């Protein structure tokens with residue numbers, strides 16, 4: 235029996251695969267420190283959980299409109315005002331089953347078969363596969379370490395053609411933690427001015443910022459407000475990864491297009507989770523501010539420890555909860571040819587997990603999460619350093 239061609243054109247998720255392999259080794263009794271995790275290390279806040287319990291007790295358990303309840307859409311609009319300072323009506327927002335579904339809806343809505351879709355390195359692992367599933371041509375704009383892995387107007391200009399239908403931006407970035415300023419976004423905007431190009435702005439880490447950095451979105455630039463599909467959700471800010479609620483804010487025609495796609499794929503997201511997400515969004519980012527502050531201390535600790543490992547270069551993350559490190563100096567040593575092989579060795583022989591740069595289109599790098607305890611950071615980095623030392 236044959237599968238459709240699209241199955242062989244997409245790759246399985248390296249990050250989810252790594253998670254499963256870590257769990258399997260733990261089940262077999264291995265002691266593994268996981269620096270590969272992509273989720274917050276706090277519980278979902280209590281008032282949010284209480285609202286979900288109340289929703290079950292009230293039997294708020296039926297299908298809702300595909301785009302989400304009016305109550306949730308009002309909460310999303312309120313959050314867009316609080317965090318972005320922007321006004322969106324309830325026809326200009328919608329909820330989906332996680333930011334991942336919002337992304338997939340928005341890629342399907344903007345990427346035609348004969349069009350080009352731009353992403354930049356290092357990119358979140360699912361972006362290319364979504365573009366492949368949509369049948370569009372993927373254009374990967376290569377950024378440079380010396381530019382702090384930022385897309386520059388020059389690099390963007392070289393990537394844009396008459397066939398470009400969309401550009402995907404992610405700030406703060408997973409995996410690099412790199413965060414764009416409003417001025418930098420305006421510079422990218424100049425390249426796109428007078429062109430019919432959608433901007434998909436994946437802002438899922440928008441509240442996880444360090445060093446006093448302020449969040450900026452290209453949607454805040456008036457000329458781009460109606461060309462931007464904002465992608466966001468409750469997974470990271472409110473530690474609600476398993477609740478599966480993401481949302482979009484965009485002009486009403488884009489929301490209508492994405493709602494039509496969702497109508498025929500998953501319908502509404504989980505009704506109970508919608509109630510909980512509305513509670514989280516209404517309470518706002520202050521609900522988890524103490525945790526965000528503690529992340530900054532953990533980032534500094536990890537920066538300090540990793541900075542002491544010979545021949546490793548570090549990008550200082552201004553947001554999210556990952557450290558993006560260059561270990562290319564170790565490639566070719568002791569038969570290790572790729573960071574995929576290196577992370578496998580680290581996992582099996584060294585007892586520490588990290589995500590290889592190949593998952594983000596950038597071999598030679600590793601992504602380490604600092605959303606773990608200080609003790610795990612110390613032990614995990616120690617194990618990684620010892621693995622690297624054995625290679626030389």
Ligand SMILES: Cc1ncc(COP(=O)(O)O)c(C=O)c1O
Pocket residue numbers: 272331332333334335358404407408436438467468469475478479480
């Ligand atoms: C950059 C980025 N976008 C989107 C998502 C998906 O978020 P969700 O879990 O809400 O689907 C993630 C999750 O890791 C992410 O890192």
